[in-house]
Amino acid sequence: MTGASAVAPGARAAFDAHLTHADETGATALALGLLRSGTAAEDVLLRLIAPAQAAVGARWVSTEWSVAQEHAATHVSERVVSAVAAAAWAPRPRDSAPARRVLFACVEGERHTLPARIAAEVLRLRGFDLTFLGAHVLVPRLVSHVHRHGPDLVALSCMIPVRLPASHRLVECCRRAGVPVLAGGSGFGPGGVWARTLGADLYAPEPATAAEMLAVRWPEAPREAAPLEHLADEEYSRIVRQRAELLRRLLARLREGYPWLRDPGAEHAEAVLEEFGRLPDFVAAANYVDDPQVLTDYLSFGVQFLPARGVPTAALGAALAALSEPLGGLPRAAAHLDAGRRWLAAAGHAVPPA
Structure with a gap:
């Protein structure tokens, strides 16, 4: 406390x-x-x-x-x-009851370890027995640890929504092993909405809340989660397979509209192209959880990130337009891109026709 x-x-x-x-x-x-x-x-x-x-x-x-x-x-x-x-x-008193064992891990691809490490240490201070696996935890590593050491709870940290599909794989593995999952981090969306979509048992917005929730009610052993039925249309897998072509088309459109991005030595060019390179992944993640807010939250970040680096926010609309043609045959993806364009327009940013 x-x-x-x-x-x-x-x-x-x-x-x-x-x-x-x-x-x-x-x-x-x-x-x-x-x-x-x-x-x-x-x-x-x-x-x-x-x-x-x-x-x-x-x-x-x-x-x-x-x-x-x-x-x-x-x-x-x-x-x-x-x-x-x-x-x-401080060591636990010898006559104290065994502490609940919590396994902390950052999901595959997630390298922002500091928030998870702080959360883990807060739970340790509150009396839990903590193991921290660190960044970028692959499914086989998590499965092996869960079955070897049998934690009472797995806590997953996800700071960026593009990691939601990887988070889902880890959640499913834990549920199959009968171990409840506590989700944390901004990548799970406002109020943890996407944590619930993916089947996590609990979501905590910050470490103290997590400790208080666990002190009041320990989650029951999970049952098998219902599948995400919208994934049956295979749109997500098609977006993933097209990623290289989507990225090529997107970056070509940006370099055409902003020629200074062609110079890798130009100030901020590398950072701008790297950030735009995530856009197909955000579209895929929005498709995975079937929620356009994954994409509009990315756009909300973009309207802060780009002007500070000399790129007008109109580039976001151009980027969405570059993806609209190749993804136009995927109804859910097209709807999410349309939602992104509407968000930009409502926020007063220029949006070219799709």
Whole structure:
């Protein structure tokens, strides 16, 4: 539980400064100093490190920070989490009941480990027995661990919706093994809507809520989940098979409309093309859960990301148009692209005809 000593704004500002300078020594000393002064370890994790890291991400989106600065700051935050966890660790009393065993994993393709690591440490502080498998956990690795060690719960972290199909595979494996799944992370959608679509037993928006939910009611052993019947039309698999051609068509359209993107040495060109390269994956993920909000949430990010890098938001409409022709024969995909165009138009952005 959090203690009475809160994290003062001055401490947050000082921690932000340490991250700005990639000062691991200073950041660690500040966090451990807060612990010694009586601040609860959970407060240090959730009220110091987590919001500071959110600010790091915002600085990258706005181009205030480079990718290198963001990576360096994230590394420092990860090291500070480890130091706080080690300093706060305490053995369980011998006469205490066995702790519930929770296995934490980031889904396949998910490399944003810091939110999951913070969540895992909060649950550890609340008395759970934690194992953290880290980033990019493949199905065979998870299945092997579940059957060898028999956790009471698997917690899955997904920060980007394009990982939803991979999340579904992990959820299904856990359910077949009779192990309930707790989902967390922004990739599962607002309020965890797509976590429920994929059959997760619980969704928690943040670590303290997860601990409180599990303390009140432990989920029952899961039954086999109902299939996602809309996948029977094979639209998702067809989008995946066409990914290379979709990407080729999309990038050609962008380079034609914005010739400076043809120069790999141009400032921000690589980042812009890399981000647009995710668009077919977002369309596929929207198709997988049959919800256009996966795509419109991506567009909401894009209207912040692109102008900061010198690209007008009209490029998003052009990108959707580039995908409309090859995907026009897929009714659900076409409907999701139409929803994306309507969202852009409603938000006041230029949208070319499909």
